[in-house]
Amino acid sequence: MAVLDAGPFYHGTKAHLRPGDLLTAGHISNYDRKVVMNHIYFTALSKGAGLAAEIARGDGRPRVYLVEPTGEIENDPNVTDKKFPGNPTRSYRSRQPLKIIDELERWEPFDEEFIRNLRSRIETGMGDIVN
Template sequence: MNQPLDEGPFFHGTKADLREGDLLSAGFRSNYRPEVVMNHIYFTALRDGAGLAAELAAGETEPRVYVVEPTGAFEDDPNVTDKKFPGNPTRSYRSRAPLRVLSEVTDWTRLEPEALRAWKERLAAILADERGEIIN
């Protein structure tokens, strides 16, 4: 993997209640395709991008955003980079190495209910399309 040219800070959105020092790792089911066990852990350099991921994550608990630190090499996330957007405008990354939680962020922008519903409908349509596969 080539090291992307982004120094962060980096964020991870989830519905998990985490603490400083916790490690997030690959090997869990995808939030978007539960039949897929992920080979990578995903993160972004955009606080609100992590917030969107948290709001779309599986589960009924409150979405949370954490500042994270990669513990190893990482690469551009091919699920949203050149496959769907030229370059990496979402500043989204993935790693096989764990992410260390540094702190929780509370000043990210929550989606209005209508916007969240639209995102969930869009995601469902993408996943219903056989071409909406996850590059794992």
């Protein structure tokens, strides 16, 4: 499936980053400490990146960054092939770094109860992560 998006792209995390920083693969997952990530995941939806930031492990505050891929990107097969054909979640991944362009100050939040329930499902191994 071809990537149909030109961006802008967003990445959600609790890490404090600055413009010019690079996000790279090979680090522990934001959601499962037993998993080392072979890709960097991102989305063209700021709300989706906000969800990823809200449920990420860590003590920092949730942050959404505007990012720029530095190499090839592909549709996230964990979402597009398994759950949502056609990539309506506009979720992507890359083996090459993502460059931090800026931090978004605001994004559309999810309901707090939804976030609590999703975190609980993730902690018990029952939840799949979208981005």
